[in-house]
Amino acid sequence: MGIERRLRSQADELLEGFRALVVNGPRQAGKTTLVRQLQHGRGPVVSLDDPAVLAVALEDPVGFLGSLPPRVAIDEFQRGGPALLLALKMRLDAGRERGQYVLAGSTRFLTMKRVGETLTGRVGVVELLPLSAGELRGRFESFVERAFAGQLIDAACEPIHRREYAAAIAAGGFPELALGPSTARFRSRWCESYLRTVTAVANVEQVADIRRPEIFGDMLGQLAARSACELVVADLGRELGTSHLLVTSYLDVLATLYLVRLVPAWTTSHTNRSKRRPVGHLIDTALAAHLLGQSIDDLARIDSRWFGPLLESYVVGEIAKQAGWSERTVSLGHYRDRDQREVDLVLERGRDVVAVEVKATATPLPAHARHLAFLRDRVGERFKCGIVMHTGDQRLRLGDRLFAVPVSALWS
Numbered sequence: 001m002g003i004e005r006r007l008r009s010q011a012d013e014l015l016e017g018f019r020a021l022v023v024n025g026p027r028q029a030g031k032t033t034l035v036r037q038l039q040h041g042r043g044p045v046v047s048l049d050d051p052a053v054l055a056v057a058l059e060d061p062v063g064f065l066g067s068l069p070p071r072v073a074i075d076e077f078q079r080g081g082p083a084l085l086l087a088l089k090m091r092l093d094a095g096r097e098r099g100q101y102v103l104a105g106s107t108r109f110l111t112m113k114r115v116g117e118t119l120t121g122r123v124g125v126v127e128l129l130p131l132s133a134g135e136l137r138g139r140f141e142s143f144v145e146r147a148f149a150g151q152l153i154d155a156a157c158e159p160i161h162r163r164e165y166a167a168a169i170a171a172g173g174f175p176e177l178a179l180g181p182s183t184a185r186f187r188s189r190w191c192e193s194y195l196r197t198v199t200a201v202a203n204v205e206q207v208a209d210i211r212r213p214e215i216f217g218d219m220l221g222q223l224a225a226r227s228a229c230e231l232v233v234a235d236l237g238r239e240l241g242t243s244h245l246l247v248t249s250y251l252d253v254l255a256t257l258y259l260v261r262l263v264p265a266w267t268t269s270h271t272n273r274s275k276r277r278p279v280g281h282l283i284d285t286a287l288a289a290h291l292l293g294q295s296i297d298d299l300a301r302i303d304s305r306w307f308g309p310l311l312e313s314y315v316v317g318e319i320a321k322q323a324g325w326s327e328r329t330v331s332l333g334h335y336r337d338r339d340q341r342e343v344d345l346v347l348e349r350g351r352d353v354v355a356v357e358v359k360a361t362a363t364p365l366p367a368h369a370r371h372l373a374f375l376r377d378r379v380g381e382r383f384k385c386g387i388v389m390h391t392g393d394q395r396l397r398l399g400d401r402l403f404a405v406p407v408s409a410l411w412s
Contacts, residue, residue: 006325007126011038014124015099019092022119025128026258026283027106027198028174034128035073035104043071048079061087073102078206085119092122106198107207108256130173130284132321134411143410144322144330144347147354150385152395153403157412159393162307162362165407166299169310172286173317184295191290195220198257207256208249215240219250223260223280224291228312228344230277230336231262251280258283263316266333266346268379279334281313288313308360311407312344315358315389318410319345341371343386353379355386362392364404372402 011034015021021038025031032047039045046068048054057064061084068074077084092100103123134141146152170187171178177190197203199216222239223231231251237244254260262278282288289299292306299307316332323330328349335343335355345356355372372386388404396404406412 007034007128008037010325011126014126015102017098018122018124019096019098020088020101020103020119020123021099022123022125023102023104023128024108024125025106026130026174028176028194029128029130029258030175031104031106031128032075035075035102038102039071039073043073044069045073045075047075049076054079057084062090065091071099071101073104075104076106077103078105078107081206089119089122092119107203107258127324129317129321129324131175131178132173132411133168133318136171136173136178137411139411141322141411144319144326144354147347147356147387148349148352148384150401152385152387152405152409153397155395155405155409155412157393157395157406158408160391160406160408162302162391163296163300165311165314165391166296166307169285169299169307169314170289170294170296172284172289173321174284174286177286187286188290191287195259195287195291198259204253204257208253210250210253212242212246215242215246215250216254219247219254220259220282220287221291223254224282224288226280227288227306228279228281228309228316231280232277259287261317261320263332263334263345266335266348277336281316283317285310285314285317308358311360311391312358315356315407315410316345319347319356322410323347335371335375341374343371343375346375351382352384353382354384357386357388358407359388359390361390364388364390364392364394364396364398366398368404369398369402373399376401 011021011023023031023035036045046053048057057080061080065087132141146155177187180186201213204210204213218240222236233244233247236247240247251260251262255262259282261281261283263281264278265276288310294306298304299310320332323332330347330349333346335346343355344358347354355375357368357372359368368388369386376383376386383401386402388398389407390404391407393406394404398404
């Protein structure tokens with residue numbers, strides 16, 4: 001089953017079990033297309049991007065919802081604000097039928113804590129992220145499932161060279177960008193337009209009251225330069241000339257706008273010397289490469305300072321996409337401790353744990369797995385496997401439940 005069909009099947013299942021379905025994801029990721037497919041033969045689609053429709057929704061949210069036909073989809077629902085949300089809650093509470101609404105939004109507004117509590121038990125959520133590496137290549141992806149099953153070492157992997165990984169990083173996953181012209185001019189202008197649109201005051205104010213919107217551009221640049229690094233709020237505040245409280249608040253806004261992915265710290269009672277700061281990644285590596293002024297040629301250079309961090313962001317993004325359509329909930333975290341042991345990504349499903357290290361080398365060595373081995377020994381039988389992902393073509397066993405596989409194993 002292809003990824004699109006998997007998401008549609010997941011959405012259909014949630015519509016059968018919940019009173020409403022939320023389809024969340026960044027702008028230009030394909031949400032509108034997915035919603036129209038879901039609504040084919042089911043009901044109409046109205047969009048709050050239409051100024052006339054939005055004006056009615058803002059002026060009379062209760063009347064607006066009451067005027068819509070059954071089983072309607074509302075695109076860009078977050079534009080209606082808190083009043084439309086409360087009107088929706090009233091409608092959902094008045095009738096317990098399943099599948100009353102499909103709500104699409106280009107922010108995480110509908111799953112933020114204060115909003116999520118309002119809709120608890122009433123809505124199911126599907127997250128649509130930019131195209132995955134497998135979608136772009138027409139491949140079925142099962143890396144996460146195979147990792148938890150410990151079946152990575154026997155799978156054939158497509159041989160990929162450094163320049164091809166650099167091209168994948170620079171292209172990202174947004175359909176218009178990844179499938180459009182590959183010229184540096186087009187990609188630069190697309191990314192510039194995208195970032196300007198998403199961080200426009202009118203969009204940002206849908207999710208938060210912003211005092212200094214001019215900071216967002218500089219903040220995104222700082223976050224791109226810190227790709228795959230622990231985010232030290234005090235350092236960001238000094239660079240931006242603002243308070244750590246404002247930085248913390250704006251980080252949440254950027255995550256809500258689907259510009260930044262904040263990977264939380266992971267710990268257990270057996271790893272209690274861990275640090276608690278999140279690691280930051282831009283939601284798509286094309287945006288990060290653009291903000292850093294990095295072309296394919298720049299990233300492909302053997303001495304590139306950005307290839308390693310952006311390769312890690314690329315891997316984290318691809319695994320996050322696969323985790324999103326997994327049959328069982330998979331949480332993502334990272335491990336750092338005060339003794340300088342680091343693991344780039346820790347996946348947890350129930351009690352099972354998988355750990356991933358990303359190395360920008362074509363020659364994986366047992367030493368690259370030493371922190372994975374530390375985590376394995378601390379976690380014990382819960383630890384299913386540790387994986388060193390590299391840019392070569394070797395598939396190796398590096399120890400008990402420790403493997404080295406190419407990054408292309410993500411889609412092979």
